[in-house]
Amino acid sequence: MRASRATNGGMQQPATPPPTPLSAHGATDARRFRGGTRRRLHELPGPQGGESGLTVLLAFGANLLVAVAKSVAALVTGSAAMVAEAAHSWADAGNEVFLVIAHRRGARPADDSHPWGYGRAVYVWSMFAALGLFAAGAAVSVTHGVQSLLEPEEAGSYLVGYLVLGVAFVLEGISFLQSLRQAHAEAGRLERDVLDHVLATSDPTLRAVFFEDAAALAGLVIAAAALLAHQLTGSPVPDAVGSILVGVLLGVVAVVLIRRNMQFIVGQEADPRVRAVALRTLLDMPGVARVTYLRLEYVGPRVLSVVGDVDLAGDERESDVAVRLRALEAELVRSPAVAGAVLSLSAPDEPSLVP
16 A cells, blocks of 8 residues: 655655746636636645535524524424424534534644544534434424324414524525525536536535535425415414425435435545646646656545556666655645645556646
8 A cells, every 4th residue: 555655734745846837837717717727736725624614604603593493483383394493403503513514623733643633523523513413403394294194183373483493594595695605616617517516525514515505405496395285274284294295305414415425535636637737737847757646535525535546757877766756645634635645656668647
């Protein structure tokens, strides 16, 4: 197994001068992904803890206020759909606590035992949040809806329910707009659609808040429709069905989040466009004749490990080649998006990679 040599976590770097800075090779605007492989690795955005932290904290505040309001409304109205929405909001508020922990645990600096940092801890804690959404949100909502079908209860005080749902929609909408704003900015830099980016991003907190808030807004519409149908027909069946639908919606979102977190925990390779940028960066480095192997894997939100085999120009002594490799690794980890790099020599018969 290849061992880490150059990292972005404060480990000792080689004393030899590094190669020519990457910025000398025709850098483009660092805020954009325009130009495809013409962009270089150091221009990729690194961790953006403050932005994700704000998104999570805003979502937590909104969900907590909404959960309290919905719980009161559920007691007053007796609506099954309102009970489901209250369970949904409490589950979301609890999940934000896991996401705050994830954000803090993943931001710990690299050390000797974790030279590439603790970024993967984010995916573990985000997995706990997704499991909580499934258990406390989806399961409770579906169970209560089925019970309401078997043992119907009359609802009342509909105006209170509508008012609470309206206020909740505004608060959830504010939280959703923050996550949408963050996702839209990042998607623009990578030339992706917003939804594609949310699904593909290595930031699980952004993905969780975005989908949970989107599900919350959809759930509010379902709950309002169910409450209105109950009021117009006098039958509790639409209300109970609304509770079940909210539970199914939460279950789908939870499964998506669980699946994506699992993929990043076991090892998610970088987007092909990011790989092309890294390959071009290596090929543009002084002394690199060709690249025969390249593996870019996410080790945290927007943070990659780089492992590769390169063929160096010239015919130097083994000790000099080792120094050149360490210098190249050190140059790679100057990028905020690279946690660590390991480069080895290519075998003569290995085929070359092309961007």
